[in-house]
Amino acid sequence: MARRGQPQTGARRTAPRNQRRARGPEDVISVLARAVREVEAAVQRGAVTGSVRTKFQAVALVARDERARVRADEEGGPAHKAEQLKRLDGIATILARTAVRDSGLLALLGEDAVVSGSAKALRLEMLRAAGVEPAVEEAPPEEAEPALVAPERRVVPQSVVSRQLANPFLAPDFEAARQNTPRPRRLAGWELLAPLLNSFERAGGGAPACMDLPFPTSRFTPMGSDLMPHQGQLVAAAAAGHRTFLLADEPGLGKTAQSLLAAEAADAYPLLVVVPNVVKTNWAREAGRWTPHRKATVVQGNGETVDGFADIVVVNYEVLDRHVGWLGEFGFRGMVVDEAHFIKNKTSQRSQHVLELSERIRVRTPRPLLMALTGTPLINDIDDFRAIWQFLGWIDEEKPLGELMECLEDAGLTPADPGFYPAARQCVIDMGIVRRRKVDVAADIPARRIADLPVELDDKAGSSIRKAERELARRLVKRYESALAARESATEVEGIDTDLVRKVAGWELKDTSSKTTGENVFGMMRRIGQAKAALAADYAAQLARSAGKVVFFAKHVDVMDVAEESFERQGISYASIRGDQTPAARQRNIDAFVNDPDVAIAVCSLTAAGVGLNLQVASNIVLAELSWTDAEQTQAIDRSHRIGQTEPVTAWRIIAAQTLDARIAELIDSKAGLAARALDGSDEVFSSTDVQLEALVALLTAALSEAP
Incomplete structure (x- = not known):
């Protein structure tokens, strides 16, 4: 039997030899049949309580043990053994059918599922009810573990379960896809991520951030559609074997078409596409235009309408938390993240889910296609690059990885050398940064301009807003004067203390509750908009x-x-x-x-x-x-x-x-x-x-x- 705290496994599990059976094996199967029917009935009523989950897991554990015992039994005849296995198959079928109704139950069938203390205790009770005396070491722990609570929002669409059942395969060798990061030589001990980011902040002198791209190709473009030359260049790069892209073309230059045809050129199917909610329908439509022979499915809500056999799966950030489990096991060979600046905050749930999926795809697939699409990768700070680079597998939390580290080592420089920064920037660009401006590649797109139209607010609204601004300013002045009076430093500053001004402004931003501070800058802008x-x-x-x-x-x-x-x-x-x-x-x-x-x-x-x-x-x-x-x-x-x-x-x-x-x-x-x-x-x-x-x-x- 498994040790306490360790998961129960399926195919690798052997029949227990140190338990005494008092009655025949059919008694165990009868106990299982009764229990699984009780679970099935409860789930059909919608009453999936903690006790139901516990009984479900206990039945699954005992059924696995019994199947292993029957297969290893040399005393029973072939006919008897076949009959017992058939009955166990019936129990397994009910378990699977019931699990499809609730993703929390489905998770309990996994080999890596944590076995709760309650499930262990109930398993022992079921064995004793069948006349089986468990081994001494299988006694329940003195301090019961908390009952297993499945993630509340996780779901597995029925179509995805059907796909998994229709495609049996041996467990893949993930080691074949694992990328080894070369051991630093010259750069051992150096902090490299900050210098890499700084190399872009120091950029200038007319050095655009775009990797060398090959001659454009239209080989993967469907009949009746045409690519612009800059779009065909990226597709050609994918066809030539490049697999990671930060596609940062200015908005409006057709990044969707480029990514879909790059996936075609790289044969990166099935392809996962993570997008904002507002564009997922448009992505499915564009897939129908640029890759009409590839079936696309859009994940809506809990995924009831998902086609588990589609080549392209489009999911929005807002529901990613419900689907990250099965998406990570789907077997994607490519992943596109649209509006990738949405993941810049690495503490956010959406960023963590995207990075988790990227990691699982990179571990399971040799050289997958990974594309981050955004016309505005940098919004507030150069640090916005971090999450995108990590998604692409160029860096982890602490250091550059793989090809990027090799490139930095081959440059023969350290951050102390003057030439390190331009060389490091070029190494990152060569990993797959593609940036084109409209003025350079789409001269036929007319110019644009921004024109300001000042308007005078009517007397009542204008007076109210200006009064609120004065009140906000007075509150800021009061906080400034209080901080100035309370400061212990004897250093006096002539005129306005600009450092203290910035501190006071920062304090104000942290306290945005109008109930305690009166009007704030966000409320002000909303009132002005109204x-x-x-x-x-x-x-x-x-x-x-x-x-x-x-x-x-x-x-x-x-x-x-x-x-x-x-x-x-x-x-x-x-x-x-x-x-x-x-x-x-x-x-x-x-x-x-x-x-x-x-x-x-x-x-x-x-x-x-x-x-x-x-x-x-x-x-x-x-x-x-x-x-x-x-x-x-x-x-x-x-x-x-x-x-x-x-x-x-x-x-x-x-x-x-x-x-x-x-x-x-x-x-x-x-x-x-x-x-x-x-x-x-x-x-x-x-x-x-x-x-x-x-x-x-x-x-x-x-x-x-x-x-x-």
């Missing part, structure tokens, strides 16, 4: 009448509501694209805006519709509210400024004059250069400091300057 909503809607209506289709972006639902009410009053047809819609409903609204000439305006959520959508039928965009980053603003504009656009694109930012709104707009524009510097070789130096913090710093500094 006050601008009707004015922004009126301007969008004017554009729609004079210039054709318009895309209207807002951050908050109430601003979208005001705009849509305005369009209804004016008799203007619109399509609404929001985060709370089902993918099918959202796609219907997108199709209506794109295809119906009478639908003049698309009212879009900046967060839900700012990525992955093709809205190039419009050349005018109204930004009713400001985002907190230039990257988010750029993503929204590039829904129209992309391949297929034939007109110059203008983004009209509605700015509330003489409010915090105008200051935020200036800050966003000043923080726009991090990606350009790290990826495009720009010589300009920009800070990546949080715009929210800078807004508070500016507000407090202005208030202190005006103080008598």
